[in-house]
Amino acid sequence: MRVAELRVMGVDPGLTRCGLGAVEGRPGAPLNLVKVGVVRTSPDDEIGARLVAVEAGIEQWLDEVRPDAVAVERVFAQHNLRTVMGTAQASAVAILCASRRGLPVALHTPSEVKAAITGSGTADKQQVGTMVTKLLRLDAMPKPADAADALALAICHVWRGGVQNRLAEAAARAAAGPGATGTTAAAYFRDRAGYSRGRKQ
Template identity: 60%
Template structure:
């Protein structure tokens, strides 16, 4: 499940697939909260709706966009609060939570970490074989997060597991880390090749 956090509009998606292959979109939408509610009540609404969605779809992983500071401080604060609620929902239901930066998601979907929203939406539609990108943009961003997790998340988990083994055993398993690094390199090559193939298709 991908979550594009936001206090007014929180995008969500449920994406199923395996690395290097076009995934399937199972659900997509936006959770909205009323602007006339105070912030605590809006956060409660997000928590209730996200909990309902997680209980319904039982995702393997909750992928949440990592929030960065921008010039619009109030917006960033609301986004960070919404991201915290999403991570709380995952932790309460014992679902692993992954965070991806916007540039990581853009690179996974388009091959360009600086791609614009229109380009990301266009590639999301191509990858999922849709007639048009999901609307609004928050929904498309949530789908992109889900795809990013499907294509790149498993490799990241393997690397983290190898690192934990190395730390636990006093650094005596460099070969395991080397294997994880090789898996990462091969996975990145497969994802990039899949992205290029999708990019060459006509809409």
């Protein structure tokens, strides 16, 4: 039995640079890069025009990438007081765009992402970028850092999804009793989470 591949789009929210990165894979297997980039808006523009531009960029990505799930960095009000409002607003647009399409949205904290990618929740951007480059077998580190961070979010979600898959599988087995072997964790997880386009079984 193989767990289904997930195509996940990560969003590192921001108004000046909104990092976007999509990967495909499953836990325990090499991950593949689908697309990476940023949507930029000018600090000279009005907030409304900037949000409209971020929405248009994310919509275009969703049309093209067609992810199974979207992972967005969870924004905290505690740090980066100067930029947190723009970050929160850009994250709202990303969550809105994904939810309007019925895509599952997961929020991961920066330390969850760092821990998933590097083993340390306090790793720096360079370490995260290095691991993203290695895990996706890229020739060079994705630039700018927002793009690499978006890929890290997507990778984190594939792996955490994997953990959830295995937990769900165990729960399904327990619920079905000792003789049951029929239901795959992937199918169970898709049903639970609303995933509808698993690419492989």
